[in-house]
Amino acid sequence: MASKLSLNSTVKLISGYEMPLLGFGVYQTPKAECTDICKEALRIGYRHIDSASDYYNQGPAGASVAASGIPRNEVFFTTKVPMRRYPLSYENTVKLVDMALEETKLGYLDLVLIHSPYGGPENRKGAWRALVESVEAGKVRSIGVSNYGVHHLDELEQYIAQLETERGGKGKGGIISVGQWEVHPWLTRPDIVQWCRARGIVVQAYSPLLRAKRFGDPKVMALAEKYGKTEAQILLRWSLQRGLVPLVKSVKASRIAENAGLYDFELTEADVEDLATTEYISYAWDPTVEPLGA
Numbered sequence: 001m002a003s004k005l006s007l008n009s010t011v012k013l014i015s016g017y018e019m020p021l022l023g024f025g026v027y028q029t030p031k032a033e034c035t036d037i038c039k040e041a042l043r044i045g046y047r048h049i050d051s052a053s054d055y056y057n058q059g060p061a062g063a064s065v066a067a068s069g070i071p072r073n074e075v076f077f078t079t080k081v082p083m084r085r086y087p088l089s090y091e092n093t094v095k096l097v098d099m100a101l102e103e104t105k106l107g108y109l110d111l112v113l114i115h116s117p118y119g120g121p122e123n124r125k126g127a128w129r130a131l132v133e134s135v136e137a138g139k140v141r142s143i144g145v146s147n148y149g150v151h152h153l154d155e156l157e158q159y160i161a162q163l164e165t166e167r168g169g170k171g172k173g174g175i176i177s178v179g180q181w182e183v184h185p186w187l188t189r190p191d192i193v194q195w196c197r198a199r200g201i202v203v204q205a206y207s208p209l210l211r212a213k214r215f216g217d218p219k220v221m222a223l224a225e226k227y228g229k230t231e232a233q234i235l236l237r238w239s240l241q242r243g244l245v246p247l248v249k250s251v252k253a254s255r256i257a258e259n260a261g262l263y264d265f266e267l268t269e270a271d272v273e274d275l276a277t278t279e280y281i282s283y284a285w286d287p288t289v290e291p292l293g294a
C-alpha cells in the first residue's frame with residue numbers, strides 16, 4: 001500500500017463506502033473560522049473532514065463543502081455523538097444525528113462514531129441501536145466507535161449478535177466500519193488495532209502529531225533530516241504506512257498544506273518499525289481504560 005499512496009487514496013470500508021486516507025480534524029478550530037479553514041483544506045485536496053457534536057463547529061465545517069464547490073459525494077464527512085449537553089443514550093443519539101444533518105446541511109453523514117464509551121452498558125447499546133436505525137433510514141452511511149477499549153468492543157460485538165437474533169439476521173445488528181483512537185509511535189495500541197484488523201475495521205489515528213507536544217524527538221528529527229521533510233510529515237507518513245487513517249488538525253494554511261505533503265517520499269519498512277515504541281503515552285484523553293460500568 002505504501003508506495004502508491006496519494007492524497008486521493010481511499011480505503012473501502014466494510015459498509016461498502018470509500019473513505020479518503022488522510023483526514024482533516026477540526027477539534028478546537030474556532031467556529032467563526034471553521035468554514036474558511038475547511039474550505040482551504042478542500043482547496044489543497046483533503047476530501048475527509050473529522051468533526052464532532054462536541055466540537056461545536058460541525059455546522060460551519062459541513063458548510064465548507066458547498067462553499068468549496070466540490071460535489072457533496074466527493075467529500076467524506078464524519079461527526080460523533082454524544083455531546084456534553086446530551087449524554088449517551090438512544091434518544092440523544094437520534095436527536096444528535098438529526099441535529100448534525102440540520103446543522104451541516106449535507107443531506108447525509110458519511111460516518112457517525114460513538115465518541116467515547118462513557119455512559120454505561122445500556123446507553124452504549126441504545127446509542128448503537130440508534131446508529132443502526134440511522135443507517136437504515138439513509139441518514140448515515142457508515143458507523144463506528146471511538147475510544148473504546150477491547151472490553152467495550154467485545155461488549156458491542158455481543159450486542160450486535162443479539163440484535164441480529166432479535167431483528168432478523170446478519171447485518172441487522174449494524175456493522176462497525178471504523179474505529180478512532182489516539183495512535184502514534186508512543187501509543188501504538190496493538191491490542192485494539194489487532195482486534196479491528198481481524199474484523200476488517202479501519203483504524204483512524206487521532207492526534208497523529210501528538211498535539212505538537214513532542215516535536216524535537218531525536219529519532220523523528222533524524223528521519224526528517226534523512227528525507228528532507230518536516231517532523232509533522234514524518235509522523236503522518238508513519239501513520240499512513242502503518243495502515244492507519246491519520247486525522248490531522250491545523251488552523252494555519254501553510255501547515256494544512258505541509259501536512260498534505262506526504263506523497264513524494266516513502267519511509268523504509270525499517271524506519272517505520274524503528275519509530276514505533278512500546279510506550280503508552282496519551283496526549284489527549286484515554287477512555288479506553290475505563291471499566292464497562294463507567
Ligand SMILES: NC(=O)c1ccc[n+]([C@@H]2O[C@H](COP(=O)([O-])OP(=O)(O)OC[C@H]3O[C@@H](n4cnc5c(N)ncnc54)[C@H](OP(=O)(O)O)[C@@H]3O)[C@@H](O)[C@H]2O)c1
Nearest residue numbers: 025026027050206207208209210211212232248249250251
Ligand atoms: N475521537 C476523539 O476523541 C478525538 C480526540 C482528539 C482528536 N480527534 C480528532 O483528531 C484530530 C487531530 O487531533 P488533534 O487536534 O488532537 O492533534 P494533532 O492533529 O496531532 O495536532 C494538532 C496541533 O498541532 C499543531 N500543528 C498542526 N500541524 C502542524 C505542523 N505541520 N507543524 C507544527 N504544528 C502543527 C496545531 O496547531 P495549529 O492549528 O495552530 O496549526 C495543533 O496545535 C482532531 O482535530 C479531531 O478531529 C478525535
